[in-house]
Amino acid sequence: MNDFESPILSVKNLNKQYGAGCGHCRTGDEERLMKNYCPKCGTVYACRHISFDLYPGEVFGIVGESGSGKSTLMQCLYFDQDVTGGEAYIRTYKNGEVNLFGESSQQKRHIRNHQMGKVYQNPVLGLRMGFSSIGNIAEKLIAAGSRNVGAMEGRGRTLLEHVNIPVRRMKEPPKNFSGGMQQRVQIAKALSNNPPILLLDEVTTGLDLSVQASVLDLIKKLQRQLNISIIIVSHDLGVIRMLADRTMVMLDGRVIEYGLTDQILEDPQHRYTQQLVHSLL
Structure with missing residues (x-):
């Protein structure tokens, strides 16, 4: 199979629940739940049987309400939380034959440092606000095994220039920056080790519209230049329309629609997706 026809990431039957469940909700009967919540025992079924593939150079959108x-x-996916069940495979990690979720904590750190980068909605989660911007990038490089100070500084400078952070501000901490600049530093840090996969979680939420546009333009430019595979999560279908090749729509922890972004926008099948598309018009 051609490399571009083979997924870079495959996720199969991912489940995440908060709570042990009970006889009332463990049956799998949807009607016994209030959305994704069990009224008897309080268990929340946050992700239910999620499966999808991500292909090389693809932008994959995930949209849904809060x-x-x-x-x-x-x-x-980034091991910030443990799954309740399911599997995930990255083609560039152990030939795509090992379930990522079954790996040790040490191996999961290795995967985070070499196979994936993540940009959080809240920059505080992705950056050390008191470190310099270039120091944040160096931290990620050191975690991946880099030790050459000159090489790390050169890499950090190149990345920050890529994301339009002025050279004169590279030694400043992100706490001095605007929200849009903080997101750009996060993007530079996430890309520091040339990961094949970039995860973007609500990266424009809370930013002014003009700043949103500049961050989205930057993501598009970097994706074209680096041919990186991106998963982007948003509650805003306009963001997904601008960036994503394919889109998955989620509601109450389940996938309710899945296909080419143009197809979903032009001919949504599920009533919830129809409402989303209508709100965009």
């Missing part, structure tokens, strides 16, 4: 499970899914 509480749909999309950010929980991203947290599970």
Whole structure:
């Protein structure tokens, strides 16, 4: 199979729940739940049987309202949370033959440092606000095994220039920056080790519209230049329309629609997706 026809990432039957479940909700009967919540025992089924593939050079969008499970899914993929069940395989990690979720904590750190980068909605989660911007990038490089100070400084400078952070501000901490600049530093840090996969979780939420546009333009430019595979999560279908090749729609922890972004926008099948598309018009 051609490399571009083979997924870079495959996720199979990912589940994440908060709570042990009970006889009432473990049956799998959807009607016994209030959305994704069990009224008897309080268990929340945040992600239910999520499966998808991500291909080389593809931008894959995940859209849904707050509480749909999309950010929980991203947290599970980056090992910020443990899954309840399921499998994930990266083609460039152990020939794509080993379930990432079954690996040790040490191996999961290796995967985070070499196979994936993540940009969080809240920059505080992705950056050390008191470190310099170039120091944040160096931290990620050191975690991946780099020790040459000159090489790390050169790499950091190149990346920060890529994301339009002025050279004169490279030694400044992100706490001095605007929200849009903080997101750009996060993007530079996430890309520091040339990961094949970049995870973007609500990266434009809370930013002014003009700043949103500049961050989205930057993501498009970098994706074209680096041919990196991106998963982008948003509650805003306009962001997904601008960036994503294919889109998955989530509601109450489940996938309710999945296909080419143009197809979903032009001919949505599920009533919830129809409402989303209508709100965009």
